[in-house]
Amino acid sequence: MAKVALNTPKGTRDFLPQQAARRNYIFDTIRGVFDTYGFAPIETPAMELTETLMGKYGEEGDRLIFKILNSGNYPEKYPFDKERSIKALSRINSVKGKKTNVFLMDLIQSEVERVDVANYDVALNKFNYAISEKALRYDLTVPFARFVVQHQNELSFPFKRYQIQPVWRADRPQKGRYREFYQCDVDMIGSNSLLNEVELTQIIADVFTKLGLPDVSIKINNRKILQGISEVIGEPDKLIDITVALDKLDKIGREKVEAELASKGIGVEAISKLGVLFENVSLESVSNFVATSEVGLKGIEELKTVLDSAEKLDVSICEFDPTLARGLNYYTGAIFEVTHPDFPSSICGGGRYDDLTGIFGLKDVSGVGVSFGADRIYDLLLDKDLFPAQVGLSAQVMFVNFGEKEAAQCQLWAKKLRAAGIRTEVYPDAAKMKKQMKYANDKSIPYVLLVGDREIEAQQPTVKNMETGDQNAMSIVKLIEILS
């Protein structure tokens, strides 16, 4: 057998038992909170039709979508003459220093010489489609929009759903950025009520409290306030540019943001007006700032309602941030971002969008939702040593195997322990004691049970506490009591 590279593709990862268990703990915690608020799970396929995804994430996004080759392997499938093919395809070998995938382009290029006419984009699309009509989902939002429109007659609106699934992006991998990662999205669609925004703050607070991170901040802004600001500075049409620039304030600083604004054609006067906000960003000062903008005041009002209601429900971690814009430009109302003082990037974010399903032909359906970044939360919990000790403990109890007769007794007792929900292993081979103890130790199994002739006769195993080293005879009933 030829030697094979033992690796996962670039930017993807295996999860070993402890990592997988810890990730499951995060997913289960998030899912548990979503459940208590009456959100229901849905799932969509890993693949979507290419046309469903393309054009929804901007040019950059389109490039980062993983495309799946149509079934069958072209060269294998196509019934062309083998002898001639041998000659043709082998040419790849002879092109020194040239990337092999350029070969395909050479072919297309040579074809270019021979033909005629028509529309480049149509042809290009057709060509792409000929190779690939399916793609891996890039996020959960667009598939969700497709899902809502496709199944609108099977759903109860307002529709509350959550979705915890992986997404794939052909991004350049780097620390903390992967090509496969999970998103945990929760959305309420088909209701304009601000109650939904309030509920999301509660959900965020519950999730992070349960994960041992009560010290997160929920930064809140409202797109309407940003709109008001751009009106007041006399640049109502530059909302997107202003939003995009403001979003970078934390990362690149005020000066560079101002430079970016200028480069977008925003006047010196407008920029200097905006400056006030960089200095004093209290809700009061912003209220005053947008006092002449109707939409701006509406945004302030919405924001206040959400903050007040959240406060009354003991969600005390919300914080107005008028520079919060987030890159995505489909938010129309509330904007959320959750940060932790010990983590450089946001660990959850979202907002209100008024026309998510419009791209698939269903107009005027408003929704609001947030997405939890499971991978970042994982890194943060690991960093702060906040995973509960029992998470990732595969077994609580292990029976040492002294031989056939003893193992038979162990199996009977193990059955009782398991019936009581206690995670129990019987070491499968009558290996050397040292080897079995090492195994228990490596897996941090807290109790090891020794069963020899004496224990069988007395009908109780000897229980070794692996932390203290203490050994005591103990009935199975008693052991169940202790471990339950």
Next chain:
Amino acid sequence: MAKVALNTPKGTRDFLPQQAARRNYIFDTIRGVFDTYGFAPIETPAMELTETLMGKYGEEGDRLIFKILNSGNYPEKYPFDKERSIKALSRINSVKGKKTNVFLMDLIQSEVERVDVANYDVALNKFNYAISEKALRYDLTVPFARFVVQHQNELSFPFKRYQIQPVWRADRPQKGRYREFYQCDVDMIGSNSLLNEVELTQIIADVFTKLGLPDVSIKINNRKILQGISEVIGEPDKLIDITVALDKLDKIGREKVEAELASKGIGVEAISKLGVLFENVSLESVSNFVATSEVGLKGIEELKTVLDSAEKLDVSICEFDPTLARGLNYYTGAIFEVTHPDFPSSICGGGRYDDLTGIFGLKDVSGVGVSFGADRIYDLLLDKDLFPAQVGLSAQVMFVNFGEKEAAQCQLWAKKLRAAGIRTEVYPDAAKMKKQMKYANDKSIPYVLLVGDREIEAQQPTVKNMETGDQNAMSIVKLIEILS
């Protein structure tokens, strides 16, 4: 915006809330049982390197692997002259009645004319690799083998893992066969002990008992018995052919199996000897049949050990089946298959394999495992109406929304209910009562809470039981008591 097809790709599915919740119930049940036996979860990426997967599933399997295009979209990425490209690519349009993907082949074909020499397979591989170096996993077994070899120094052996993840196959979709489906695999690797086989019968029994399907059968066979049989009939080299044919006995009947055996060059005498087994397949008769084969008797001994131990542990659903062979030919010892009288195909299966990791260079590691077919189990539970009623109930309680003031009180009470783990919704809008009640009804929410002035004053909501229609004032404490 152009009109977009509202569909998932052929052979893939969305899961609506109730379906998703029911699937989660199956996964959680299976996962819960795996946990009590001390198995630990792992995850591998959806994508593997193409070379990791190719050649592991036979020719047919290779064709059914979904390949992922290397990042970037070739025509877009390649810096060729736009004007000339326009002409070339548009030719696709002018080829009437010709499938568009043939275009690519035409290009290769034309290139074929121009070049020279060498090895077809190498060139073909290079070409394939130039287009696609990653592929979607086809099963969990090969990625698991890759995982074990890659991480061998990070794992404790014997290694007990489970893995519940989707796999993808470019199969022709049909009823009950999808292009994306989940596998739930549990394997113990690095131990020859038959205790593992016994444990798997316990796990199978536990899973199906918990799912309300105690009437499954675990059919058990042993590859060594099959080997013994082929020795006894004088065709020791035809083991695979005999195995493949025997595997079809249930589906195509004895006559066709015999015809297939003959077509594989197995003699008339040998086939007629085999006939005894079709008539009397008791463990005793098979024992006698293979009495002259050492390996056959070893198989009988292993099988008896597993059956006896399972029996002692109250697993009473095991059943010897000497015609059980399963298609895959890497099993070396025990072979399992779980069936249910009301379902046409197996719902779980697996066996002992002695050289799974050999393909990745780690020799002599024995393993044994089974895979649960979640999609089939889903169909069976649905058919027999065995999903617990509460599975898929997104909320247990819904507050009707009469307005801002009332909703504020509802939110406070909802907070208490949720803190007690009760899945609670507050209807977000002060919509018409009829609309809100319809929503609760459509979602089968069992209790609807009405909160008006009177209820706020008395500090207890009116609780409407949606099944009986009864309405009673009730304190939140009392309601929690009832629902917990």
